Amino acid sequence: MRSFYQIKTSLSIIDRIKEINYLLVFLLLIIFSFGLLSLYSVAEGNFEPWAKNHLIRFFISAAIFLIISLMNIKLILKLAYPLFFLNILALILILFIGTETYGATRWIRIAGISLQPSEFIKVSLILCLAKYYHSISFIDVSKISRMIIPAIITIIPIGLVVVQPDLGTSIIICIGAGSIFWIVGVNYKYFIAAFVVACASIPIGWQYLHQYQKERVYTFFNPERDPLGNGYHIMQSKIALGSGGFSGKGYLDGTQSHLNFLPEMHTDFIFTMYGEEFGFIGTIFLLFIYLSIIFVSINIANKSRSNFSKFMSSGLIFLFFIHIFINIGMVMGILPVVGVPLPLISYGGSSMLATMISFGLIMNCYINRDVILAKEGFID
C-alpha cells in the first residue's frame, strides 16, 4: 500500500523551483499592482506615504512567500503546532504589552516593526487544524472525543481576539476554522447544531458587544438611521461606487474619495475608491482575478496528495475568499461594517504578510503535491 502512494517523499531545491506555479504568482502580482495603484491614488497621486510602504512590504512578503514555497513540506507539518502555540502566546502577550490604537489593542512591536498577531493566527490556526485532521483517522473525524481538541484550539484564539476587541477578525477565524471542519468531513449535523447554537446565543452575545459594534449592526440594517455617523460612511461608499458607473471617473479623479467623503480609504474602504475610479469594468475585472486565484488554489488543493496539503490549502484559500467577500460586501452595504482588509490591496503590513504566507503555503502544497506525508509527521 505504502509503495503505491509513495511516489515522492522529498524533492531537491531545483525540483521545487521548477515546480512553481507561475500563473498563481502572476495573478497575485496583478492584484498587488492594483493595490499599489489604489494607494497611490488615495494619497492624491503620491507615492508617499502608503504606496511606497506597500511596495516595500510586498518585497519582504514576497521573499517570505518564496522561502515558504520552497520549504520542505515536512518541516511545515512539523512546525504547525509550535507556530500556532507561539502565535497564541503573542496574542496573550498583547493583552499586557500591546499598543492601543482606536480603542483596540492589536499590535505588538518587535524590533521596531509593528505586527498584528491576530492576522497571523488566522493562518496558523488553519495550519494547526490541518495538521490535526491530517493526523487522525477519517472515521474518527466526527467523534465527539475527536472534536474536543479542535474546538479548544479554535475557541482560544477567537476569545483572545474578541477581547482586543476585534469582532471582524474573530468572525474570520471562526469561519476559517469552520471551512477546515467542513472540508475534513465533519458530519454536517454538527454544522447545523453549531448554527442553531450560534443563533441562540446572539441575544446573549449581543450584551457583550461594544456600543460601536452594536451601532454598526443597527446601521447595517438601516443605513439612514444615522446618516451622519456610521450610516454616513456606507451611504458615501455606495455613492462613490455607484457614481463610478460603468467605466469609472478615471484614475486619480474619484471625487468622493479625494474629497474625503470616504473613511479609511487606504485600508478597509479602498475598494470603494478603486470602484469609483475604475468603474464596473474595473471592479468586475478585480473580482475575476480574485476568483481566478481562488480557482487556481482550489485546483492545487484537489491535486494535493496529502490530506495536510489538501486541508491546509482549502482552508487558506477559503480564508482568502472570506476576506474578499466580507470586505467588498461591507463597502457595498450588504454586510455590516467590520474591520476586514481587502487582501493585497488594503494598506497593512501584517495583512500583507499573512496573505503572502498563506500563498507561500499554498504554493508549497502545489510544489509538493505528490509528496506523501505520514500521519505522524516524518516518514523516513
Added chain:
Amino acid sequence: MKNKTIHSSFDIANSEKLISRRATLLAIAQTALFGVLGSRLAYLQLYKHDEYKSLSDDNRTTHRLIEPARGSILDLTGNLVAMNTENYQALVVLEETGDVHKALIAFNSILPEKKLEIKKIIDLSKKFSKFKPIKLIENLTWDEFSKLNANVYNLMGIYPNVDFKRYYPKNESLAHLVGYVASLNKEESYNNPFSKLTNAKSGKVGIEKSMNSNLRGIIGNKRLEINAFGREIRELNRVDSKKGEDVQLTIDSDLQDFCYKQLNGLSGAVTVVNIHSGDYLALVSAPAFDPNKFYNGISHSDWNLLTSNIYKPLINKAISNYYPPGSTIKPFVALAALEAGFDLNKRIQCDGSYEIKDASMETGIKSFYCWKNNGHGLMNMKDAIQRSCDVYFYTIAREIGIDKIAEVCRRFGLGKKVFTDFEEELSGTVPDKKWKKDVLGESWMIGESLVAGIGQGYFLTTPAQLSFATAQLVNGGKKLNANIIYKGTNLIQKNLSTQLLANENHLSFIKDCLYSATNIPGGTAYGSRIKGKYEFAGKTGTSQVRRITIKEREEGIIKNKDLDWEQRDHGVFIGYGPIEKPKYSISVLIEHGGSGSSVAAPIAKNVMNFIFNNKLDVKRMFKSDA
C-alpha cells in the same frame, strides 16, 4: 492489524470521495458568493448609477453667490453722492493661525489702539469652521491698515482684507433724498436671492429705496468643488456679478449743500426746481441725519437721539410732511378768480376783518380777520397779492367758491404727489365739497371756503408741491413732469408739452403780482429782494397752526417768540427767478419759524443769490437743459 488495514483502505477511498465532494460544494459556494458581489456591483454601478452620480455631484459641489457692487448715485454735475468705499479690515483663518491666542496677541501688539478682546473672539470663533475667514475688525484707517500690511509676516493666519461699504460723502444734506442702505428685513428677504448674500443690503428710504432694483446689480455665482468638510477645493465655473446701474440725480449737490446750510438750526425744507424741465435741483430737509451710521445698523443711542428730536430729523419735510400753504396759496386763488371772471381791477375794502352770518355764534356773526389788524384799505388784486390782504381773498374765495379754488390748485399739482420715486412721499390735501363729504362725511361750510382762500383750514401741501406748482405758474403754464432722476435732455424736450395749464394773460398778471410782492415797496417780501443784475419774485406765507380766540385778539395776539415752538407759525415762501428770463422756482418752509417774510423769504433770497452767482446755467450747460 489486517482488519485495520482493510478498514483503512475503505476509509481512505470513502474519505477521498467525501472530501472532494465537500471541496466542490465549497468551491460552488465561493463562486456563488462572488456572483452575489458581482450582481451587487452591477446594481450599484450600472442600475443605480444615475442616482448615485447626482448624489455624488451634490456632494462635491456647492454654489456660492457673488455679490454685485451697488451702483453709485451721482448728482447732476457728476459728483458722487452715494458710493462704495473701501473698507479696510482684518480677517482671521483659525486653522492657519496655529495658535489663535498667540496670533491675536500679536495683532494687539501691532495695533494696540484697536485692542481686540481675545477671549470674546476665541469664544465666538468656536461657532465657525476652522478654515473659513472670520472678520476680526473692520473700518480700519489707512494708517492702521498699512501698519497691518507691513507686519503681516508676523501674523500667522491673520490677513488684511478690503471690501466695500456704502458711503455717502455729502453726509446730511442729501440724507433724506438719497436715503441709505441697511441689512434686509424679513419682508425683503422673502423670495429674494439677495437675502442669501452674506452682506446683503437694501435701500431703506429715498433714492436708495426707490431705485434699489436698478442700483443693486445682478448676482453672480460660482460653482465650487468642496470636500466632505465644506472646504473649497477649486472653482469649477463662474458667472460674474454685474455692478448695479449708476443713478444720476437732477440735484445739484452744491446747491443742496448751500440750502441745507441755510436751514442750519431750523426745521424745514427748501426745494428748487427748473421751471422748464421739471428737474429738481434741490430737495432739502433739515435737520437731517448721517446716513453712514445706518450701514452696520445704527446704535441705540444714535437712534434714540434721532427719534426724540422734536425737529424730527428722520422725516423728509420736503415731501413727507405737509403744512398749510398759508398766503402762498393766494396767487392760485387769484388765478381761480380770474378764470371765474373776477375783475382784477375791482377794489375791495379791507377793514381788518370780514364777517359772515353764522347761527352757531352767540352774536350770529362770525368774523374772519386780516393779518393786518387795522386793515389794508381799498385793495385791487395786485395790491392784495403784494400785501397779502386776507380780507380780499376771503371775499373772492366766497365769491368763486371752494370747488373752483380746488380745481385750479389741483391743476397745478397741489394735493398730489410730485414724484413717482418716493414711497415716503405724501400727497397732502386740497379740500373741496366732495372731499369733505367723502372724507369727513360733512357738508362744506362757507367759512371754510374763506380760510381755504388764505391757504388755511383743511389745506395741506408739501414744500415740493409748492415749488412745482409755482414752476408751472411762472413758466407760461406749461405742464411739467417732476424729475429727481436725471433722464437726459431728450426727455426734457418732451416735457415742454404744448399743453397750457392756464390763460397766458392771467399767468403773466400773476407773475406781475409776485414781482410786486418782492420788489415793490409795501410788498411782504420787499425786505428780501435782490438788488442786482438778476432779480427774483415770490410770495410769502405765514401759516397758523393754532386758533386765535376772540379774547386773545382783544387782549393782543401773543407774539410768536412768546409761544411754545410747536405753537408758532410756519414761515413759507414761494418764488422764482431770474425775472428777466425765469428759470427756477423755489419753495421754502420753516416749521414754526414765524412769519414767511421774516424767516422764509430771506432764505429764498440767499438761495436765489447763490444760484445767480454760481451761474448754474453754465455749469450744467452740457449736462442738462440748454
